[in-house]
């Protein structure tokens with residue numbers, strides 16, 4: 146087993162900004178752990194899945210995932226400036242033609258995806274995800290914003306990105322301007338997992354978004370050895386709020402292949418939330434969420450959606466169906 150094998154199987158990239166944040170003297174550095182490959186990624190458990198959150202089961206057209214009636218995911222690109230070692234879409238993302246797939250929609254697929262959204266009058270919100278959609282040029286982002294905002298029933302356009310912390314220089318004034326589509330409101334969900342990711346350049350990138358009139362929320366993943374203690378999580382939530390980003394979701398680690406060394410147990414996540422609640426204001430608290438494996442949607446774990454069983458847990462989806470949850 147070698148790191149070459151890991152790199153053959155999963156894309157590897159680290160941006161200079163993140164490399165500069167890594168302390169080479171610290172073998173447990175939380176930035177290094179998130180981005181530098183490990184041979185532990187070759188340890189794949191039976192319960193892990195290539196498509197852990199079940200995108201394929203809800204994909205009526207390439208690039209579209211339509212799981213909830215009023216919202217749709219729109220995946221225009223499957224590349225990122227960095228590749229997180231715990232990524233839930235790690236089997237589907239990478240540089241162009243990695244694993245036989247292209248890293249962006251073809252012009253025909255792009256038009257077909259827009260036609261699908263235009264033809265579904267119940268869709269209010271379009272969530273741009275990927276890959277990382279902020280890897281696109283401002284011109285392409287502007288085209289997407291304008292085309293989506295021109296669909297009368299699309300009221301909200303939400304971009305999910307890690308670029309403000311992983312490659313902050315991409316958040317240019319031109320990109321911020323390109324996010325505004327007349328007729329729709331733009332939100333950006335910023336993904337960060339450790340307060341140290343908020344380098345001075347990341348803080349400046351987030352400020353450009355907020356000062357440019359974009360509303361921001363956070364998303365993070367609870368990761369063993371990165372942020373699975375109350376001090377680190379509290380510091381992370383403080384960093385979000387201090388940068389004018391409302392904490393939104395803290396995700397339980399998905400069952401992506403080769404990521405068991407990152408996954409915490411659900412009971413540990415619940416205990417951490419309890420400790421966080423004793424320290425943080427309501428403004429600073431995220432919701433602890435599980436994407437039910439198989440495509441059944443996200444549910445809050447601090448709720449009656451979760452029940453302990455003799456073998457693990459079961460989780461109730463928003464339709465009321467129960468699903469066994471094996472790991473953790």
Ligand code: SF4
Nearest residue numbers: 225228229232276307
């Ligand atoms: S930036 Fe997002 S999509 Fe890209 S590797 Fe990280 S978690 Fe996955």
